Amino acid sequence: MVPHLTTALTGPLLALEANFLDATPDIERWLRGMWQEHTPPFYGSVDLRNSGFKLAPVDMNLFPGGFNNLNSAFLPLCVQAAMTAIDKICPSAKSLLLIPENHTRNLFYLQNVAQLVAILRLTGLNVRIGSLLPEIVKPTPIELPNGTTLLLEPLVRSQYRLGLEGFDPCVILLNNDLSAGIPAVLQSLEEQFVLPPLHAGWAVRRKSTHFAAYDEVAGEFAQLVGIDPWQINPYFAVCSSVNFYERQGEECLSSSVDAVLGLIRKKYKEYGIEETPYVVVKADAGTYGMGIMTVKDASEITGLNRKQRNKMSVIKEGVNVSQVIIQEGVHTHERVGKEDQEGVAEPVVYMIDRYVVGGFYRVHSGREKDENLNAPGMRFEPQAFETSCSLPDQCQNPDAPPNRFYAYGVVARLAQLAASLELERTTPAAVEDMAVSL
Template sequence: MVPHLITALTGPTNELEQRVLDSMPAIERWFRLEWMEHTPPFYTAVDIRNSGFKLAPVDTNLYPRGWNNLTPEMLPLAVQAAMAAIEKICPEAKNLLIVPENHSRNTFYLSNVLQLKRIFHMAGLNVRIGSISPDIKKPTTIELPTGETVVLEPVVRSKRRLGLKDFDPCTILMNNDLTAGAPGILEDLHEQYLLPPLHAGWSVRRKSRHFRSYEEVAKRFGKLLGIDPWLITPMFNRCGEVDFTQEQGMECMRTNVDALLAKIRKKYKEYGINEKPFVIVKADNGTDGMGIMTVRDVKDLDHLKQKTVNNKDGQQVTDVIIQEGVLTAERMNEAVAEPVVYMMDRYVVGGFYRVHAERGIDENLNAPGASFVPLAFAESTRLPQPGQKPGASAPNRFYMYGVIGRLAMLSASYELEATDPDAETYD
């Protein structure tokens, strides 16, 4: 059974929660059958928005970097999931190498790497951290605000394997999303498992492809539950070959923003929703919430004219996804919040609220100034409680979040299968 998160429960509720709880046996069986056919990503984090009338994922990260936000109570679940994942991939594994992001001196980020090291150490592996950054030329010890330390060591590439000076790992865990592309040092490895695979990096991944996969999964899931898939799906359009500095591709943007706002208005009317529709314009690849803009009217796009929008590695954004905006009704100490669900292999292992006191209910919260409130797990006896009034039980609400997170994770499985360079279906 999926673990259940508990925290102060706020925000409006709807019939969706009741439908999900009533269908729990069918849902779990459906997921089991899917995982028999498809391999889950090694680890996944999903940003979810709950508007009260709609519950949908808005981003899926295959290199999650907030493991330090999980509480100690969540660690046993993460360790069990890590054991299951490693057992499937490399049961004889004894050494694991973690490869972090190149901006490796960010202590908050390194706390996340240390937490990953802790999880896999407790799963029974020797774990070391190997940097591919050209700045790391010798073992480098960095002290964290907690008083703990992280040792970054320069990786060593032999003809066919990647490791450290005196450390030969069976498995290499990437916590680097490869936005700038996959360096040659990671290619053509012999008898080593690279997790996730190179084509999971942002040099290949596209959010539009992911949400196309999600649409397919949500349609089938909606049929299983007898619900409109729109209730759990953000609609989207895409524009490529955009250059804001030259105003190239702006007509594509205007047309697609206008069309998407019209579709959202139609859905709002169908459900009697008295809110102003909006869309989010963001880079089709990359993370960190960079270059994200809330658009309520086509005229808002004029603010993007002659601007240079870059991703976190300084590359100019030329492909954008225009995504249906989903309001968030979640609050934490009066600040706007959204849940983030963390998974390893096919298991939900924890999560946290991303909270931003200076952002509105229709804005991106993954921005400077955000804080993180970990969600503690319920006692093992606190399973979902069918029969309770919707919204009355935190485990029920978070079971539902876990279902949405797993739908996004399953969509990522489909997406990775479609982009596997060794598969004939690559598109």
């Protein structure tokens, strides 16, 4: 299924896709060189927004939870990429412990876990699932709608290793984003690989750190292919010491919103864009679409009512919001679905290691092109990507499906590269070295 675009592709985005198409050898050579210097995260998913004049990432998830939404035709890609990732980390690995989110009732999420298990088992690994939930005190089967069964088992911790009863894995794969903090059972492990590393979890990670790294990557890439980096990179600012309950930090928020909107207006004027600029204010840590609001004028920040402040104050696991990122809003002009179910859509691209392994559209019929789509009422179109995001076709138009999806894949891989830089710079050792140098 190819998305229906409400804007004619005769403007900057068509030129951007044409540029990517012309520069394909240079792009792939450059990315190959970058991956020789940097280790990609084990997996990740990137939320993209396509405005018709800009194609940019707006979020990067290092614990992706939607593998069940991928087209089944991409399963071989997933397995091959997972094999590559495991071989680089631990070539002799025989067993893997998967630790999921603490969801036992969210069957959609558990189908993602089941798909992950299937992918990893096809790499030749013995895979079992360990739960952080205290109520899981014995092997607990959970029936899924498709007839399969997941077996959740209680974790068993020795002095320096983590496993299950009678199961001592080589690798621990987290599909839990650690929003509530790093559990003691995961700390101080030795001789076991934990993927992604603990500092990739939201207890430590910050979106602003990722987008600072992405800013560097986008700048270097833009110079390589001869484009304005703004075409693939959203402006952003950060405010700390925020308390929405007590209206603390409103001055920082208001001035930062005003500054980012000013930068956007300049670019819109430069490109002759008539859209209304907006920013997205969201918690600097966390996911699940919580703690997010769209703002078109700085005065909206100082006029939040109690309901709005309550909504912005807490994210997943009841964690209070104290720092926010103010990010340039990117309109989405893509629409997917039949007339009675058509909704605005954004592509989500999935990667394992350095490889694009598929994607889908997040669609919301009740939201507008300048609103967050990761909200109740969204749906996924799992068969949206008819072709791999890695195979452009020089014989077709720049906006033909293979080339549109190639552009998605390029920008997603830039975000994955930024994530690798981010994780390198935020390892406990790197942070300690930085503190000593200061």
